[in-house]
Amino acid sequence: MSGCLTVVGLGPGDDRFLTPEARKALASAQALYGYGPYLDRVPLRDGQARNPSGNRVEGTRAQVALAHAASGAHVAMVSGGDPGVFAMAAAVCGEIEDGPEAWRALDLRIVPGITAMLAVAAKAGAPLGHDFCAISLSDNLKPWELIERRLDAAASGGFVIAFYNPISTARPWQLGQAFARLGHHLSPTTPVIFGRAVGRDDEAITVTTLDKAAETPADMATLVIVGSPETRVVTRNGQTPLVYSPRMTAPVSA
Template sequence: MSGRLAIVGLGPGDHRYLTPEARAALDAADVLYGYGPYLDRVSERAGQARHASGNRVEGARAQDALNEAAAGAQVAMVSGGDPGVFAMAAAVCGEIETGPQAWRALDIVVIPGITAMLAVAARAGAPLGHDFCAISLSDNLKPWDLIEKRLDAAAAAGFVIALYNPISKARPWQLGHAFTRLAQHLAPSTPVVFGRAMGRADEALTVTTLDQAGEVKADMATLVIIGSAETRVIARDGKAPLVYTPRVAAAVTA
């Protein structure tokens, strides 16, 4: 049997969000690779090897998985959320592009999962109901001035913005700076949604406004959605508010 590498999206956390295709790929694998906390979400199976690694060694992890698949193994690389959104699918493709010819000959399958912005949006209502974009606030792989340019462009163009990797112990200031930057383009009352650990037992959802967003705690398990000028909040007695962005642009209804 020839080797195969499946890059599997685990979704936001709970097993009910794991697709049947993803479950089948995990069950069929001889060996699993992944960031340790993500591997911990996968049930252990007798005879299946597991290789956990840290979150700063994506390239090395991809190389190890590709080498094992090239040797004939059925390999699964696990990724939180969707593997193609700021995750391992791009890392694997990057290694294949610069790696040996044997890696290009492999059967490579990317299996989608529910990414964080979709999980948070579903809990909040429909904030991504109109045009939106996703931006990672991590400046480990791109300069901060490029992030600022993209924030400016997205806000000025009227996109709802999903912020991945908003803050960490090593990057404590970026999220606050992003809010300050966005405030140059958006009204203080612009809705902001914080979704932490969606799909897990400790999930939490907070709806606030841009002028108050700096008071809400966040970490690397948090996804932040900043609304556009058209995003609305529907208050409901005794229930969480619904946040949504109308599908029809204001310019059409004016």
């Protein structure tokens, strides 16, 4: 019996964001692995084993799931949002690279999902309508100095920037530091979008400006989008502002 490991993106919130391909992969798996709160979003099925684990054991989680699949089982690894964006697909690929030859022979499938950046952008309008990038503000796996260099490069290059992992109890200062650094390159009136828990019952979208962004509450359930010099805000009576980045950019002067 040949095994299979499918890495499944659950999207940002409830199951209306789940793709038909993801739904099918979850239903057909003999065993599920994943971060506990993500597994809680998958309906219970008779005869399907569930293996929850903590937030900082991605490598171990991937190893156990790969070993299970290599034994001949059909296994699904769940991941919030899209599994290829700061998530489990890279962890699985890394363990395959460093692991036994049997893991390289596995049938590996990666099922995409709607990442938080896209979900927040859709709620706000079209802030990603032109060139953009995504940066994780967590320095658990890379030095803060590298994050600072990337912030400088992205802002000076005119990119809209999406911040993943913007702040946590262990990292309460980094988001404010990031805003301060962007202030060296961008106007104080640059639009900033805070999208918290998009796709869930308690979702909230806040549109502010760079000079006031540090005053806006955020947590690990928040995705932050910082506009470029081209990003516009359209006010609408009685409705939330519409934030968009025009598809056409003015020519760069010599």
